Structures are given as C-alpha cells and as structure tokens.
Amino acid sequence: MNCEVCQLKELEVEHFEIREVLRCILHTIVFHRALGLVRPKDIDSELFEITYVQCGDAELEKKIEEKIDQFIGWVEKHPNKKSQICLSFYEVKNKQATWFSNKTERLYWEQWYINLNVAQQPKAHFAKSHHSKVVVDPGECALVERSVRRAALEAALREVLFQIIKFVNEKRDHIPPVPNVEGVSFPYEITIPSSSDSSFGMDVIKRMLQTGHPTMLS
Amino acid sequence: MASSQSNIHSESAKIEQIITEFFTKSLHIILESRSPCVSSRNYSGEQILSSPSSSSSSSSSVKPRDKWFNLALRVCPSALENIDLWRQSNQEPMVVDVILIQRPTDLDPVRCSPRRGLARNYSLKERFRNCWNPGQEEYPSEVKREKIIERWIVQYESRKSRDSSSGGKRTGSTSSHSLYKKSIILLRSLYVTVRLLPAYKLFRDLNSSGQIHTFNLDHRVCSFVEPFTRREEAEMQQFGFMPIDTNGGRLSLSVLYHPKLSDVNLESSTPISTQLIPDYVGSPMTDPLKRFPSLPVTTHVSPSSAPFCRRHSWSYDLYGASAPSASPSPSPTYSDSRGFPSNMTSNRLPPTSSPHHPPETPLSSNTSLAHNKNTSFDEYWPSPTFSPSPSPSPPTHVPGDHLSKALLRSESAPVSISAAKLGGSPGLPTTHMLPPSPSLKGTRPGLQIDNVRAPARPADVQTCITAQKILYAGRDEVGNLSGAKISSNSSPRISFSRSSSRLSFQDEFDGSDFACPFAVDDDDLMDLHTRPESFDGKRLLSEPLEPGGLFPIRKSQDAAVGSLVRMLKTAPPLHHDSNSFKLSRASEPENRSKSTKEAEETSDLEVKEVQNTASCSSFTSSRLLMSKTTADALEELQGYREIKELLLRQSSRSQTVANDAHVAQSVSGDTK
Structure with missing residues (x-):
C-alpha cells in the first residue's frame, strides 16, 4: 500500500492557541479514521467558534492531550520556530502472530502533517498550560488587533478542517481493511519534533516504528 | 478492494x-x-x-x-x-x-x-x-x-x-x-x-x-x-x-x-435581548429564583401540561407560570400554552398595552380588576389550564402604571410589583408595605392569602408532589410575587408567623379544607371591591399569586376570588412609611391587628421549626425591603401568603389553638 501524505496548511498561532488548534485538527482527523463503532462527541472549542468532533474514546483523548503537552513543551524550548506534528496511521505486519512483539513492522499508510508557526510571545503568559485548560493570555496587545488575528486564525483553522474533510474523501482507496470493530480502528501514532532539531522526520519515525509498540489498538 | x-x-x-x-x-x-x-x-x-x-x-x-x-x-x-x-x-x-x-x-x-x-x-x-x-x-x-x-x-x-x-x-x-x-x-x-x-x-x-x-x-x-x-x-x-x-x-x-x-x-438576537434584559436585571425575581433553584421543578410538575412546563423552562421555570416575564403580559403566554389562545389573548392583550399607559384611578382599576377576576375565574376555572389566573390579572385595566407593570410582570418581574404597591410614593415603598402586613395577618387578609396559596398547593398535591415540596414551591411562586410585598409590610416577626403558618398549613393541608374558606370568601367579594385603599396593593399581590397558585384548584375559584378581594381590601396602604407601620396597624380595624398578633403567636407556638426555615426567607426579604422596593414587595407578598396559610390552617383546624378561634372569628366577621 502506498502511504498518502497530507500537508495541512500552515497556521500562525500564538502559544496559548496551540492546544485548541491541535485538538481541533487531531480529533477531526482521527474521527475520520475511526471506522469502528463511534459515538461522536461534539466539542465546542474553548477558543474558537468551532465545533469539532471527538470519537468519545477516553484513551484517545488522553493520548492526544499528552502529545499536545509534549509539543507545547518542545515549543517552549524552541521558540520562534516552525514546527510540525505528524499523525500517522499504520498497519502492523504479521499482526496475528507477532502483534505485541518488538519485531513487528509498521506499515504506514497515511500521514498528516500539521504545520504550526508559533508566534513568539513573552513566556510569562503561557508558561505552563494545563491539560484541560487553555491559557488565555491577558496580553498587552491591543484587543482589536488580537480579535482580528483570532478571527483570521479561526478562519484558517476552519479551512484546515475542510482540507481534512476533502482529503479524507478523495483518498479512500489506500485505507487498509479495518482491523478493529471498536472505535479507533487503526493503530496510529503522533510524532512531535524531538529535542534535537534534526530528529524530526520520516527517518526518525521509521526508526521509532521498528522498536515501538503499537500506540493504540483499540 | x-x-x-x-x-x-x-x-x-x-x-x-x-x-x-x-x-x-x-x-x-x-x-x-x-x-x-x-x-x-x-x-x-x-x-x-x-x-x-x-x-x-x-x-x-x-x-x-x-x-x-x-x-x-x-x-x-x-x-x-x-x-x-x-x-x-x-x-x-x-x-x-x-x-x-x-x-x-x-x-x-x-x-x-x-x-x-x-x-x-x-x-x-x-x-x-x-x-x-x-x-x-x-x-x-x-x-x-x-x-x-x-x-x-x-x-x-x-x-x-x-x-x-x-x-x-x-x-x-x-x-x-x-x-x-x-x-x-x-x-x-x-x-x-x-x-x-x-x-x-x-x-x-x-x-x-x-x-x-x-x-x-x-x-x-x-x-x-x-x-x-x-x-x-x-x-x-x-x-x-x-x-x-x-x-x-x-x-x-x-x-x-x-x-x-x-x-x-x-x-x-440582539434587539430582543436588550429589551428583555432590563426586566430581569436587578429584579427581585431573579434573586428568588436563585434561592430556590429546586422549586421550579415542582411548580412545573403541578401544571402537568407539557406546554406549560416548556414555557417555564424557556422563560425561567419557576416563574414560568408567571414567567411571561419576557413578555409584558403574562396572560398571553399562558393562553397560548394552554390552548385558549383566542380567548385568552384577546382578554389579556388589552391589559398589557394599557399598563404602559397612564394609570387610571385606583378605585376604578380595582373594581374593574376584581370584576375581571371574577369573570375570568368563572370562565376559565373549569378548564384545567391556568388561563383563569392570568386573565384576571391582565384584564386589570390597572389604573396606575405601577399596577399595570405589576400585573404584566407580576409573574416575572417583582420589581414592577413593588412599584405598583408604592403607587403614589415610590420612595416609601417599605413603609407602605408595612401597614398592610398587619391587616393581612389579621383576619381576612390571611385567609385570602391562604386561599391563593391553597389552590396552588392542592394542584401540587394532585401532581403527587410531596407536601414539603409543595410548600416550597408555593413559597417560590408566591414568594417572588408576594414576597416582596409582604416583606415590606411585615416586621420580621410577622414574617415568621406567616412562614410557619404556611408550612404547618401545607403539611396538614388537604384539598377539602380549602374549599370551605373559599366559599365563604366569595360572598365577600363585592365588599372588597368597594374598598379602594388596600385594594390596589392587595390586588397586585393577589394577581401575581393567582397564576401559580389558583389554577390548580377548581372548586374554590369563587372562594379564591373572594379571598383575593378581601386581601386587597384589607391590605394596608402602600404609601405609609415604616415608621407609620405601627400607626397604620392601630388605625386598621381591631380585628386585623388582633388577628395578626394571634396569628403570630399561634405560628410561633406551633411551628417554630417551620419558622426557622420560612423565617429566613421572610427576614431577608423584610430587610431587603428597606433598601429595595421590588424585592421588598415580593417579600411582603410572601409574608401575606404565610399569614393566609396560617389563618386558613387555623380556621381549618379549630382544635389546635384558642387563638385560631379568635382569628377565625375575626375573619368570619370581616367577611360577613
């Protein structure tokens, strides 16, 4: 199977917006790839006038929050950089026999690259955001400017979500047979840039694949 | 694949x-x-x-x-x-x-x-x-x-x-x-x-x-x-x-x-919201709601009609009955929900418009109101729907702006009520309120209040609500409307007694008991109309109460009307100052003062426990009255209710206290 890659449009975000943006995008993608029985959960974004959909899978939500935290941590260490998050779906080779063995091989059949350009902000405001809460920075910026910028981001985010929808509908033939009847059907993986700049990339992913456990089976 | x-x-x-x-x-x-x-x-x-x-x-x-x-x-x-x-x-x-x-x-x-x-x-x-x-x-x-x-x-x-x-x-x-x-x-x-x-x-x-x-x-x-x-x-x-x-x-x-x-x-969305907001903001109604969040549910239940419930929820459940708050005239909403749209609306609509306009003479308004009520009751009572209650209040061609406002809002906005009570002197509301309270406690007013409440309770009972819940619900309903009025009138003591009476009454209360008092009241209606002074204030009180309380009981419609009229008559003038409260009491008929005192005593004796709970609300309300007009008015209304309940209860239960007998006598004498 070939691996379809989708590069999502880059978003200019402020630090405190990262979490909500990533939530919207990641959950929307996963929802489209959760081909098992799903009870969709509507989530009204805390920051934007956007309602996105979750799969209603606590495990998945937890995982996504973890990854977002990691990513935010990375951003704080590497300010002013464009950053990328990759959500990939894969198949496990020989899954019947060696599903849990380290030697299983992951075949990636789809990868989503989320591109964020984090605007530099005084760290004080967002120092550490909590998992569940979006840190709203009181900011010294003019409110007007901020609202305009926010609206622009919201529109761009909406655009990205539509981009996901389009991609998902155009590329349908590469999807492997559904291994799981329940919820999030395909094993997936969320990759964030590691501490070393060069570490992020397909090579790394592949390396990780070799050794890593399947992140999510259910 | x-x-x-x-x-x-x-x-x-x-x-x-x-x-x-x-x-x-x-x-x-x-x-x-x-x-x-x-x-x-x-x-x-x-x-x-x-x-x-x-x-x-x-x-x-x-x-x-x-x-x-x-x-x-x-x-x-x-x-x-x-x-x-x-x-x-x-x-x-x-x-x-x-x-x-x-x-x-x-x-x-x-x-x-x-x-x-x-x-x-x-x-x-x-x-x-x-x-x-x-x-x-x-x-x-x-x-x-x-x-x-x-x-x-x-x-x-x-x-x-x-x-x-x-x-x-x-x-x-x-x-x-x-x-x-x-x-x-x-x-x-x-x-x-x-x-x-x-x-x-x-x-x-x-x-x-x-x-x-x-x-x-x-x-x-x-x-x-x-x-x-x-x-x-x-x-x-x-x-x-x-x-x-x-x-x-x-x-x-x-x-x-x-x-x-x-x-x-x-x-x-914007225009509407802005218009609506003024009514709600700062209105006593909102506070009461917050106080009794649970209440709305009970009240809703009693109506039993789905539309009604909805309505409440939409406008704010508790006042739902009164809820029209959003709408100036409560009646129209009711009518719609209940399916009397054509009749109800026609009757009710006029009042809504009228209220805004300059007030008529109080007397005329009162009389007209009373008549309207009577008619409305007769017509609407038969039907389970609340329509009767709303209709009476709206029809009031309420003379003063206050009245009209009160009526309109009566259900929803307490503020309006207070204004109505204040009538001539807005600044003195509390004082005005005070004098009436004695009368309420006294003979007839108490009964009237009780009657008003009583209907609500029975309905609740019918709906299988527990007595306590009913009581609470009654409080809420009445409380918002009547509470302000009553509170102003009554000193803390009074409020206690009222509250206690309510509680006790409610507990004991059966549908049968109520019917009798109401019947008696009916005869008196005419007399009540004649009395202008108290009438305005009382009316206001009664009207707001009606929607919630009266509708359920069909039997005592006439009686309820009579009681309301009495209430109005007996109600102390709004204009009096707090200082004058005592004076007003003295000036009022002896029966009233006695009855009030008695009621207080009896209530204290019988229901101290109840007092605690009820008293809290009454107290707060009374205090508030001093500063706040609308809230005060509501509280006063509550106090009235309580008094009524006490009186009713006492009357129904002759056994309990000797005081009861006195009160009953005074009441009967007044009525006759």
Missing part, C-alpha cells in the same frame, strides 16, 4: 441496502444538527431519557441504527420516520432544505416570546410533521422571512440512468464492502461538516436555553429540487463530497450553503 462480481445479485442487494441506510443516516445527521426540535442539544421528553447529554455518545446502548456505518447517533424519531419514506426508492434524490425563518425585528419581543413557546410545543408534539413541513404552522399570521440557507442533496444515480461512464474516477466498480467503508468515511465527514458550516451556529444559538430569538430553523425534505433564483444561487457556496462509485451507480452528497449567516444572527 476486491470486487465481488461473482455474486452480483447479493452484492447489488447489499449495495442497495447500504445506500438506503446511507440516506437515512445522512438525513439523521443533518437534522440532528439543524432541527431544534430534533437536536440532541435540545432533548426533550422521551429523548431526554434516552440521551440527555449533548452528543449521541451519551447513550450507552447500541441500537440497530447505530450500528449502521458504525456511527451512533442520538435518538431522532422524526428523522427516522422521514427516512422510511425514502426507502421505497433509492433512485430519487433526497433534498434537505434548511430554512431560516426570521421574524420581523420590529415585532414586539413580548409577542414573539409566546409564539415561540407555541412553536416549540408544536415541534415537540408533532415532530414528524414539523420535520416535513416546518415553519408554516408555527407562525401563521406573522410576517416572516424564510430563506433557504442550506440545501443538502443526497443522490444515488444508478448506472443505467446515468451514462455508462463512471465519471472520471476509476471505472472499477466498488464492492459492497468497499462501499460500506467509504460511506462510513463519507458520513463521518458529513458529521463534521455539518458542524463546521455557518448554519450550525444558528442552531447552537437556538438551542441555548433562555434566549429569545427572532429566528428559527426549519427544514424541508423532498425528492425534488426547487430551483433557486440566480441571485440566491449566487449567494450560495457549494461543497461537494467525493462521490462513491459502486457497481450500479454513484452515491453523491453535496451541500449548497450560505457562507454568511453571522449577520442574520446578530441582528435578530
């Missing part, structure tokens, strides 16, 4: 079924997030039971429909019903138009509100029809603007009808398995898309409770496309999902939508 051409027949049958279900599911998804009556966010009735929370995720059980496409949606009866029609043929397209209905912005918000309530009721009861033919019936006479803001088209073109070519994508036909998987994805996309389109915001706003909207969403499902005008089409944007090719044809889903709906939303 592998195409199974071997079993063409079975394959085609499967495909056929998948497509059928696809129609169903897609309609379900669309309506779920577009049709307020259906939506998960706005669950009501049976739906609530199945899945209360927002999303379908809430319901734990998997239903057959949920398994289709592995997408569990909330219960959506209307959608499913409609879908069945489509099953008959997959060849026809399914066109779902989402229609935005805008009411003229200049409309009086008050008028709008009741209608909206109606519409909602409609939708609940007749979802099915609503789904197919949404808006028409809801706003029959009103000028409305309808606009199609979204058009969803689900279509399956069989290859026969279509030309042999399979559109540009791969000609290779898709197996049922592949089709199924693709349609799962397509439906997931639909689910997400529906929430991303601008219309979803309207839908969300509609479902946010407590707001009045000048717009509504409707939908229409048909099998043909009603062409847009060019201009309309120019405004629309199209979003097409990639069609799914199958062996026999192609399944496609697309939407035409208005990219800009935000303007509409803002325009409509």
